[in-house]
Amino acid sequence: xxxxxGTPSCELTDKAKKYDRQLRLWGDHGQVAxxxxxxxxxxxxxxGTETLKSLVLPGLGSVTIIDDxxxxxxxxxxxxxxxxxxxxxxxxxxxxxxxxxxxxxxxGTFVEQPLTEILDxxxxxxxxxxxxxxxxxxECTLLTLSKVLWEAKIxxxxxxxxxxxxxxxxxxxxxxxxxxxxxxEMPDLRLDRPFPALQKYIDSLDLDxxxxxxxxxxxxxxxxxxxxxxxxxxxxxxxxxxxERKAFAEMVREGMREKExxxxxxxxxxxxxxxxxxxxxxxxxxxPSVVQSILNEASSITPSPTTKxxxxxxxxxxxxxxxxxxxxxxxxxxxxxxxxxxxxxIKVQNLYREQAAQDADWVLRRVQEHSQQLGxxxxxxxxxxxxxxxCKNAHALRVIKGKSIAEEYKGSINLSEIGSHLENPDSELxxxxxxxxxxxxxxxxxxxPGYFQDQVETxxxxxxxxxxxxxxxxxxxxIIKDDFIHEMCRYGAAEVHSVAAYMGGCAAHEVIxxxxxxxxxxNHTHIYSAITATxxxxxx
Amino acid sequence: xxxxxxxxxxxxxxxERPGPFTHPDFEPSxxxxxxxxxxxxxxxxxxxxxxxxxxxxxxxMGFTKLHVIxxxxxxxxxxxxxxxxxxxxxxxxxxKVAAEFVNHRVKGCHVTYYYNKIQDFGEDFYRSxxxxxxxxxxxxARRWINGMLLSLLCYEDGMLEQNSVIPLVDxxxxxxxxxxxxxxxxxxxxxxxxxxxxxxxxxxxxxxxxHTPRLPEHCIEYVRILLWPKExxxxxxxxIDGDDPQHINWIFEKAQKRAAEYGISGVTYRLTxxxxxxxxPAVASTNAVIAAACATEAFKLATSACTPMNxxxxxxxxxxxxxxxxxxxxxEDCVACSQVPQELEMKLSDKLQDVITTLAESLQYxxxxxxxTAMIAGKTKSLYLHSPASIEEKLRPNLKKTIEELxxxxxMELAVADVTSPNTVLFRIKxxx
Ligand SMILES: [Zn+2]
Numbered sequence: 001x002x003x004x005x006g007t008p009s010c011e012l013t014d015k016a017k018k019y020d021r022q023l024r025l026w027g028d029h030g031q032v033a034x035x036x037x038x039x040x041x042x043x044x045x046x047x048g049t050e051t052l053k054s055l056v057l058p059g060l061g062s063v064t065i066i067d068d069x070x071x072x073x074x075x076x077x078x079x080x081x082x083x084x085x086x087x088x089x090x091x092x093x094x095x096x097x098x099x100x101x102x103x104x105x106x107x108g109t110f111v112e113q114p115l116t117e118i119l120d121x122x123x124x125x126x127x128x129x130x131x132x133x134x135x136x137x138x139e140c141t142l143l144t145l146s147k148v149l150w151e152a153k154i155x156x157x158x159x160x161x162x163x164x165x166x167x168x169x170x171x172x173x174x175x176x177x178x179x180x181x182x183x184x185e186m187p188d189l190r191l192d193r194p195f196p197a198l199q200k201y202i203d204s205l206d207l208d209x210x211x212x213x214x215x216x217x218x219x220x221x222x223x224x225x226x227x228x229x230x231x232x233x234x235x236x237x238x239x240x241x242x243x244e245r246k247a248f249a250e251m252v253r254e255g256m257r258e259k260e261x262x263x264x265x266x267x268x269x270x271x272x273x274x275x276x277x278x279x280x281x282x283x284x285x286x287x288p289s290v291v292q293s294i295l296n297e298a299s300s301i302t303p304s305p306t307t308k309x310x311x312x313x314x315x316x317x318x319x320x321x322x323x324x325x326x327x328x329x330x331x332x333x334x335x336x337x338x339x340x341x342x343x344x345x346i347k348v349q350n351l352y353r354e355q356a357a358q359d360a361d362w363v364l365r366r367v368q369e370h371s372q373q374l375g376x377x378x379x380x381x382x383x384x385x386x387x388x389x390x391c392k393n394a395h396a397l398r399v400i401k402g403k404s405i406a407e408e409y410k411g412s413i414n415l416s417e418i419g420s421h422l423e424n425p426d427s428e429l430x431x432x433x434x435x436x437x438x439x440x441x442x443x444x445x446x447x448x449p450g451y452f453q454d455q456v457e458t459x460x461x462x463x464x465x466x467x468x469x470x471x472x473x474x475x476x477x478x479i480i481k482d483d484f485i486h487e488m489c490r491y492g493a494a495e496v497h498s499v500a501a502y503m504g505g506c507a508a509h510e511v512i513x514x515x516x517x518x519x520x521x522x523n524h525t526h527i528y529s530a531i532t533a534t535x536x537x538x539x540x
Numbered sequence: 541x542x543x544x545x546x547x548x549x550x551x552x553x554x555x556e557r558p559g560p561f562t563h564p565d566f567e568p569s570x571x572x573x574x575x576x577x578x579x580x581x582x583x584x585x586x587x588x589x590x591x592x593x594x595x596x597x598x599x600x601m602g603f604t605k606l607h608v609i610x611x612x613x614x615x616x617x618x619x620x621x622x623x624x625x626x627x628x629x630x631x632x633x634x635x636k637v638a639a640e641f642v643n644h645r646v647k648g649c650h651v652t653y654y655y656n657k658i659q660d661f662g663e664d665f666y667r668s669x670x671x672x673x674x675x676x677x678x679x680x681a682r683r684w685i686n687g688m689l690l691s692l693l694c695y696e697d698g699m700l701e702q703n704s705v706i707p708l709v710d711x712x713x714x715x716x717x718x719x720x721x722x723x724x725x726x727x728x729x730x731x732x733x734x735x736x737x738x739x740x741x742x743x744x745x746x747x748x749x750x751h752t753p754r755l756p757e758h759c760i761e762y763v764r765i766l767l768w769p770k771e772x773x774x775x776x777x778x779x780i781d782g783d784d785p786q787h788i789n790w791i792f793e794k795a796q797k798r799a800a801e802y803g804i805s806g807v808t809y810r811l812t813x814x815x816x817x818x819x820x821p822a823v824a825s826t827n828a829v830i831a832a833a834c835a836t837e838a839f840k841l842a843t844s845a846c847t848p849m850n851x852x853x854x855x856x857x858x859x860x861x862x863x864x865x866x867x868x869x870x871x872e873d874c875v876a877c878s879q880v881p882q883e884l885e886m887k888l889s890d891k892l893q894d895v896i897t898t899l900a901e902s903l904q905y906x907x908x909x910x911x912x913t914a915m916i917a918g919k920t921k922s923l924y925l926h927s928p929a930s931i932e933e934k935l936r937p938n939l940k941k942t943i944e945e946l947x948x949x950x951x952m953e954l955a956v957a958d959v960t961s962p963n964t965v966l967f968r969i970k971x972x973x
Contacts, residue, residue: 012785012809020617024814024821025715046600050828057824058620076647077547080596084647102623163554164561164836164846168861181858217752337755342802345754350803456557483560490559494550497600498835501593505828509716509857512825519716520859528863530836531561533720533849535863 015105022058030179030516031059035105037515040064040126042115042134042145044095046495047161049081050504051133055511056099062107063099064129067092068114078497119144131155131514133507136495139409139439146171146405155514158405159507162438163491165431166503166528166535170510170521171405176310177398178390179518187277188332188395191225192238192284195331195355201347202226207255215257219340219348220274224281227252238282249278269339277336285328287321291397295321305374313390314397316366320359330359330391360391400523403539409436414540415474421538422479428527428536430480434488437466450492460489487531499530548573551602554845563844572843576602577648580842583669584608585658585685587634589822590675590711592624593831595638598673599646601839606642607669609654609661610635615783621824658685659962666706667692673838674710675831677820679738680908680960682710683876686723686731687961690877693726698879700726707848709837711830715821718830718855721868722837722848725877729851729868732876736903741818756806759795760815767794782817791816829855875905875965884954884967888944892923896939899956907958914946915953943971 016023023031037060041048044067052063071086071094081098082091092110100108111118115137118125126132132149134142134156142158149156150173158169190198202225207215231248232238239248256271274281287295298314301307321327333356335349364387371383390397421429441449441463449459463485468478506526513521528535555572582603584594587610598606612634614625624641625634639653654661658681666672666688676682686708694704708723710731723730748754749762768780773790781787792812799807813819833853840846852868855861873880886895892912899907912923923946924935938946948954950971955964 012813014616016810017616018619020620020810020813021819021822022620022824023810024819025823053623054824054828057623073547074549078550078600080600080645083645101626103619104627183856183858339748339752340754341752342754342804345752346803349754450553450557487559487561490553490557492553492557494553496550496554498597498832498839501597502829502832502836505825505832506857506861508828509823509825510861519857522860526861530833531846533833533837533853533863533865535861537860 019059026512026516026518030518033516034512035059035061037130037511038062038064038128039511039515040066040129040132042066042132043069043136044079044081044091045136045161046075046078046080046497046500047159047503047507048133048135049079049095049099050501051135051157051159051507051511052095052099052504053081053102054505054508056102056106058512059103059105060511060515062109063096064108065092065096065110066113066115066118067095067110068112078495078500080497115145116141119148123148126152126154129154131157131511133157133159133511135159139443143406143409150404150406156405157507157510157514159503160435161495161500161503162435163487163494163496164499164530165435165491166499166506166526166530167432167435168503168506168510168522168526168528169405170402170514170524172400172402172514172521173404174402175400175514175521176308177400177513177517177520178310178393180393180396180398180520181518182396185396186280186283187336188285188329189221189224189281189335190285190328190331191221191228191281193326193328194225195351197351197355198225198348201351212257214341216268216270217339217341217344218270219338219345220270220277221281221335221338221348222344223252223255223271223274224277227255228282238284245278245282248282249275252278273339287327287329288395291329291395294397294399297399303370303374307374309386310390312370313363313367313387316363316370316387317390317394319366320363324362325359329394330363331355332392332395333357334392356392357388360388363387363391398520400521402524408540413474414538417538417540418474419476421536422476425481426532426534428529428534429538430484431527431529432525432538432540433467433470433480434484437463437470438488438493440466440470448493450489452492456489456492460485463489496530499528502528502530548602555843559845561846563840563847566844572845573602576842577604579605580671581605581669582607582838582842583666583672584675585672585681586610586675586677587622587624587638587653588612588618588675588677589621589713589824589827590831590834591634592622592638593827594673594675594711594835595624595642595651596646597832597835598838599642599649599651601835603838603842604649606639606649606651607654608635608639608651609656609658610638611655611657621822621827623824658688663688663692669706671838671841672706672708673834674708675834676710677712682731683735683960684962686725687876687963689723689725690730691963695879707841709834709841711834713822713826713830715823716826716856716858718826720830720833720837720853720855722841722851727870729870730874730877733871733874734852734868735906738906739903740901740906753798753802753804756795756799756804756808756811757815759799759802759804759807760791760812762798763791763794764816780816782813788813788816826855826857829857876961876963882965882967883970885970885972886943886948887972888942890943891940892943892946893939895943896924899958907956907960909959911957913955913957913964914948915955916947920955943969 039060041052044065069091070088071082071091073087075082076084081095086094090112092112096108096110153173156171160167202222205222239245252275256268294314295318298311299318301311303312333353335352367387421427438448449463450456467480510521513519522537523539525538525540552573556568556570558568584591587608614629614632614634616630618625624638629637633655635653635655639651642649642651689706689708692704694701705724711720744758744761749758753759792809796807837848840848849865850867852866854864875882896910899905899910909926911925914921914923923938925931948969952969954967954969957964
């Protein structure tokens with residue numbers, strides 16, 4: 001038996017093993033960010049504890065629960081993080097204890113004090129939190145909280161379960177994302193504008209003089225580039241239309257060699273791959289419009305010591321594009337796998353990598369210059385790797401500009417969005433209107449419609465008045481069907497567990513996005529209908 | 541005294557009040573909750589990421605007669621999402637720990653557990669449930685349970701008897717993506733109807749692994765597939781155990797060496813383990829969402845308090861939250877749920893191996909280890925079976941024989957058995973010329 005001791009340092013720590021399945025998604029750096037996160041939950045209802053559950057499990061740093069209620073029998077019915085014996089005990093304390101059992105690495109505290117008191121007397125209470133999650137708040141308290149957090153620039157996630165309906169609202173003034181992890185990325189091959197090293201290498205290869213083995217092991221990027229040169233000579237420009245790309249693919253196919261002496265495969269796979277890749281690989285190198293508008297904004301910012309690193313890097317990126325990059329983003333440096341011999345593929349891969357490193361280096365120097373000009377400012381942590389990641393993801397940068405709940409409720413709601421969605425009878429927006437209406441009902445009557453069994457019928461009539469008033473305020477006619485009003489009264493503000501669990505899972509992931517700065521959060525209102533198992537997002 | 545101040549107050553509002561979106565059969569009544577608690581017997585398959593959530597969700601929706609099957613034991617890497625397990629439970633049966641936890645936490649709920657494979661049970665067992673909810677990561681197991689529920693259907697004069705239909709609610713997740721579906725066996729699209737949703741696993745070509753590695757994965761696969769059986773680092777009988785750090789470490793180091801020879805970067809311990817164990821990323825939030833969607837559908841099916849979704853739901857929260865709900869159509873000639881006789885085309889010159897390859901590789905069948913039996917002149921004749929080993933050895937020469945040599949003719953029946961279904965599929969042979 002061969003020695004197998006090896007280097008035990010390679011083996012994973014217990015923590016890495018425990019978090020293995022999620023580290024494959026957000027990486028060690030994402031985990032570090034999550035572990036330094038501190039989230040405050042307001043009200044440990046079913047939606048609230050279900051949100052915290054999916055934050056405690058992956059290892060959020062710490063949680064604080066604000067809850068001044070006692071556990072009720074209803075809590076026992078719909079909240080997994082209370083016990084039958086805990087009826088009458090402080091709900092914050094019970095739920096915190098049972099949630100922390102899920103992961104000994106997470107710290108937590110609870111505050112048994114009314115939120116309104118905290119808002120009135122401790123203006124700095126929320127400063128330490130990376131994100132606040134709120135559930136089950138009456139409208140007026142929510143608006144106060146929204147204002148406080150908006151001013152303090154602390155992200156707020158509101159999650160709510162109302163019968164079969166779920167509501168999720170993310171309030172952030174600005175959120176920047178470098179690692180957005182887009183699902184379907186186009187490759188960045190630069191065939192339309194090869195960098196010198198790539199061009200030199202491809203020019204040095206002569207397909208005609210290759211033997212069969214070598215010919216069938218040339219990476220398709222080389223093949224496509226060579227055919228493209230011929231095409232441009234003949235047609236003056238790269239193929240643009242569908243028809244032209246089809247003709248181009250034919251031209252690639254013509255370069256494929258016949259089967260040699262009856263052995264092996266009949267087709268050359270590298271050519272086949274190249275033909276399949278024509279549509280994506282020949283796309284002109286462009287800057288996505290989303291990124292362009294970020295760059296435009298960055299170029300108009302005057303950096304100051306409080307400017308976020310993201311914007312300094314974006315500014316340097318903009319400068320790169322207008323000078324060194326000649327109108328293009330830095331080379332991404334990763335290429336798809338291609339049938340090829342190891343040597344040629346790795347050679348090509350390294351050319352892209354080296355160019356990417358060179359481009360990123362240019363941006364890095366620019367970022368350093370900006371930083372120095374700003375004087376002794378807070379150093380961007382691990383600057384070099386940050387810039388590298390930034391450049392690698394330059395094509396997928398995202399910035400979300402949010403709107404406060406107060407603005408949405410009391411200022412200017414997006415009326416055109418409301419109007420256009422309400423014209424569609426299946427739009428989930430109708431549930432947004434219903435939720436706003438039940439809140440107004442609650443402010444007026446001190447209970448939600450249908451909360452008391454003997455008042456369902458009267459409440460239907462009253463709720464209808466609330467709905468129509470709301471619609472009138474927005475300048476819409478009474479276009480909501482009575483069915484929705486009946487259904488809302490049926491719910492009587494019930495927090496049904498499976499809907500709360502769904503919304504909690506969604507809300508937790510939004511918090512993870514906020515805390516790690518990876519993936520793209522909802523902007524800004526998400527409505528889920530468990531009736532039809534459908535959902536939609538609105539910017540209101 | 542609180543209004544509605546009792547434990548099931550929230551669920552009772554849905555069950556005891558009429559509403560415009562209920563199923564036409566719905567009768568608001570306190571009896572529905574009683575029925576849910578006393579009669580409705582639900583089987584949860586899998587006590588992993590989805591299963592733990594499902595048990596919690598169903599228990600808090602008022603179901604009390606829950607049963608759970610899982611053949612797995614608890615591993616450290618489960619603890620980031622399988623929230624009913626603690627470090628002290630590592631190595632224990634998932635089904636047992638999950639059941640005991642829920643029974644303890646939710647008073648009145650009674651979860652019965654089975655530390656078993658689903659294949660350990662037969663028709664009588666499965667027939668005793670009103671509803672099956674699946675939270676599995678195995679496609680084969682999903683297909684098997686689908687086949688089982690289909691085999692429980694009764695047809696009277698070609699008409700399906702409604703009371704033999706046991707609805708299946710199925711969920712699946714991968715990273716931030718997931719799906720949930722409702723299958724009414726015999727009535728709506730079944731798992732086999734939509735088999736093309738699960739494209740078969742693509743393996744790297746052997747020649748790439750052996751001769752032209754380009755990716756770190758190629759190097760790892762080289763060690764796993766070619767070097768391990770050659771070098772037998774842990775005695776000749778030892779198969780790779782993805783959970784044995786010594787094994788992974790050996791593969792990791794050899795793969796690193798090979799990568800260095802070719803100038804390939806990126807071989808890490810984590811990647812090595814991921815490739816060897818074919819690890820699918822998983823996170824608590826997605827499991828919570830998908831299980832909750834499944835539990836909601838189970839609740840609707842059991843109570844009619846709302847119409848079930850129709851019938852397939854896709855979720856992705858990478859960029860915002862995206863969902864899409866649509867109807868998967870029942871395949872008219874589905875190999876599993878249609879009553880249409882199946883045809884299998886072959887040429888007289890095809891070898892038996894070619895037929896087996898077709899059954900394994902075609903998107904429509906995706907069988908794993910099909911065993912073939914023919915009806916020739918009223919007698920059954922085994923053509924090829926994977927087990928027992930002695931039979932396999934005896935029949936192996938048939939693989940190289942042609943259809944003609946085996947005496948198969950147009951119109952004959954070919955019975956195919958596979959691990960993907962408890963039922964044998966009957967094909968009518970169609971000879972192509
Ligand atoms: Zn089917």
